[in-house]
Structures are given as C-alpha cells and as structure tokens.
Amino acid sequence: MNPRGIWSLYRFEMARALRTVWQSLAGPVITTSLYFVVFGGAIGSRMQAVDGVEYGAFIVPGLLMLSLLTLSISNASIGIYFPRFTGTIYEILSAPMSYAELVVAYVGAAATKSMVVGLIILGTSALFVPLRIEHPFWMAGFLVLTSVSFSLFGFILGIWAKGFEQLSFVPMLVITPLTFLGGAFYSIDMLPPFWRQVSLFNPVVYLISGFRWSFYGQGDVSVGQSLGFTLLFFALCLGVVAWIFKTGYRLKE
C-alpha cells in the first residue's frame, strides 16, 4: 500500500478544483438557482403539487441528480484525460502505485468534489423551497453511491476519449437527455402508459426515483429497484476499470 501516494494524488486533484473554485462552485449554484427561480417561483406557483409535494420542492432531487451526474463525469474524465493530453501521466504510471490506488485517488477526488457541490446546491435550494428529507441516511447513501459510480464512469470516459470533444459529447448528448427524460421535472406516472414503459429503460429514472424517495418517501419505482440498479451500474463501471488496468487500454502500450 502507498497511502501517501493516494493522498498526494487526491490532494493534487482537489487543489486543481480549488484553483478554479469560482468556476467549480459558482456555475452549478447559479444554474440551479435559476431553475428554482423559474420552476419554483415563476412557474411552480401555478403548477399542481405532485403527489402532495410542492412542485418547486419536487424537482430538487432530480436537479441534484442532474448536477451530480454531470459533475462527477466531467470531474473524473478531465482528471485523467488532462494528464494523458499533456503527457504528465508518465509520472503517475511510473509511480509505485497500484491501479486500485490510482482509482481510489482519482475517483475519490472527483466524487468528493461533486458531493460538495451537491450539498451546496441542496443548501441553496432550501433558500427557495420548503425542503424535507425523510430518510437522510438513504439520501446520503444515494449521494455517495451515485457520485462514486458516475465518477468511475467519467474515469472510463477520460481514458477512452481521444479528444476534448469526446469528453463533452457523452455528458451533453447522453446524460443530460436521459436526466431530463428520467423524471427530473416530472413523475413518470404523469406520462401516457406507453411512454411510462419506455421510461423504465432509462437508467436515470431509477437514480432519480430512489433519490426522491429518500426525500419525500415516494418514487416512481421501488427504492429496492433504485438501489439495485445503482449498485449494478457501480459494479459494471468497476468491472470496466479493472479490465482497463488489466490490459493497459489507452494507458500503457
């Protein structure tokens, strides 16, 4: 074990975010505040409550999930892609670090950053809408599990990507639509039966549903399904990362 190595790499990654702290924090906070101003204040007051939850409060878990997914992916993918791009990866690869240690450091830092921003967004939302968290333990669990899983996914993306456009391609063209259509702004029960069935193939539905359940005690699917799906995704990403390191894919020739 090289705990000092993990710590150095983790701190290095965190320092990278602190250098651009305003960019890292202000962006997500302002964007989310705008959502609350528009959907919570302006439109939300004219919307019906969803399953007894005021609309502005209803969208909080979905918005948080949207930020968590996007941030985890971009943090982790840039974290590993950038050294590949600049060539500084030589030092990481020549260090006495196991692959598992590298993943812990990179993914740990990326997940930490998105969780911090997630909590700040949560705090911001409390200023706009009446918030309640019925299952705080589960909420924290989903927060951690989602951040870690999608940071792993971002890590894979950062290793796979051959250019910056590929890095932004996946979050923009895959994650954002899946989240918007995954019930961030509505309950999929509001959809016609056919589209409700289609939505069940959208993995993000399970993430948002489980997260919303931890807030308001109700979701589109059962919390067991949500947890099961999140764990499955986590295991899948872990498997791919293990394969990457076993073969040296795009890292070692």
Next chain:
Amino acid sequence: MRFDACTGPSWASKSPVDPIISITGLGKTYASGQVALRDVDLQIRKGEILALLGPNGAGKTTLISVVCGIVQASAGRVLVDGHDIRSGYRAARKQIGLVPQELSTDLFETPWATVNFSRGLFGHPPNDAYLEQLLRDLSLWEKRKNKIMTLSGGMKRRVLIAKALAHEPQILFLDEPTAGVDVKLRREMWKLVRGLRDRGVTIILTTHYLEEAEEMADRIGVINKGQLILVEEKRELMKKLGRRKLTLLLREPMAALPPSLADWELTLGAEGRELEYRFEAHQEGTRIPDLLQRLTEQGIGFTDLHTQKSSLEEIFVRLVEGDGP
C-alpha cells in the same frame, strides 16, 4: 548479438560489480506491429553513467519506458536492484526517477508544489529541507512560487529533474536531457549529472549526439533498430568510433596506387580521381603531414582535401553488418 559487459573481457581484470539494473531478453512489439526492442540484454552497474546512443526511433525511449513501467514489455525480464519490475513494481519504481524527453509539466502548479507532489506520489514523507536543497541545487529556489508556465524552457526541464529527484531515487533516467537545450545549459546539465553520480546515483541517459555520450558517460551502449548493438567502456568505444577519413582530390586521375605508397593504407575512389586515407582520430600523431609530404615528393598533385568523421549512421551500418567499427 548479446553483450554482457559485466563479464566481458574488458572487465575480467576488475572486480565484478553487482548490476543495479539487469535486463534480459527484453522485447517490445507495439500493437501496430512495429518492433521497438529486440532481445535486449543489458547490465547496468551501480553508480555509473551509462549513455544509450542511437538515432531517432532506435528504441531508446521504449527501453527506458519499459524499465520505468510506462510501457509493457512483450518479452523478457527486468530486475531493478533485484526487484522484478512486474511482481515487485513498488520496490523497483521507488528506486527510479525519470526525466522524460518532452517538457510535460503541470503548467498551473508551482515548482514547490510539484516537487512535494512527486515526493508524496512515491510514498515519501515530506522533507522540506531536502526539497529546498534540491531546488537550490537546480537554481529553482527563487522561482519556487512562480507558476511553471511562466518559467523558461531550461527551467522547466530543471523542474522535471527536480520532480524526478524528489523521492531520492538511486537511479535516474534522463531521456534526451539536452535536446533543444543551448550550450550553456547543456554544460550545466552535464555538471549536474556528474554531481549526482558523485553522490552515488546511477544515471542512464539517452542521446543521439556522439559528443554528448563521449563527454558524459562511463560506458556507452549503442542501440539501433531495437537492438543493443554493443555496450562498451567509453574509452574503448571512442577509439573504434573515432575513425576519420581524409580525401584528396587528385589533379591527375590514377589507374592504380604507385608502389611507393604501398606502405600507406590508401584507397582510390571516384574512378581514380580521389585518394582516401583512413585513420584513427584518437591515435597519437595522425601521420597526415607525413603523407602529404610523401605525395609532394612523388609529384602527386591535389587540388583540394577534406576530412570526414564517421557518422553515427555509418557506424551503425558497420556494427550491424558485423564488420567492426
């Protein structure tokens, strides 16, 4: 061809030195099918400066990258101070510092932050005194709080050296340390490398300049097309590689060499219009004045003359063909 300089004849009289790096049967074929290394055997002795000399694309960087863990070998074995670079990679890599050829650094970091990072990455506890001395030795102390992007190219290279030395390695790899570096900085680099050697650090550097290998190294390994053609003591090698050729453009073409010049090793070239004399540059007294005098005595006139060093390419061709340098 295999050369084991540790047991070779030139070392038979000296006490054997334990190799700090032992490379056996190393091969690397890239996914593209390009063979970068072919059956390389090399023993690197503790405390020496070994120069790997070869043209671009010879396999120097691949060889270094395999030992440092950046490239996976296709065949063979590498031991670093007795530790296999695969099964004992932690122990092996802790001993090694690598200065890459490209100036790849974290541009937004400061030298101080980056050397601390490198030291931690290799598992060492912080040591401000050591790192301060390191940056002072490399004339970087004044710039320790500046962003690396604001430093000159020469300073960036020194930052890379500082990073490589931050974890107090026993072995330092320098990949083309003086490529694109001006003369003054090159001298400083050489001085620095010697200073490290005096402290007991084993140094392996790659270069495609014969002069650099000559200036720096204790031993020189010649590598070409993925093969280690030979490894020899610098003095021995320079004797062989230092061969030169004097070409005289004759006023009158000659059909054959006159018997009066039979005791000189001369050849005729360019259909009798040129007279060529090959000699060792490191030999004492090249006898060129004697030759010119003899030619004048014989009434053989010439319009021009020039001397030529053996180019690396010529040397490689001869080495590969087994013709002897």
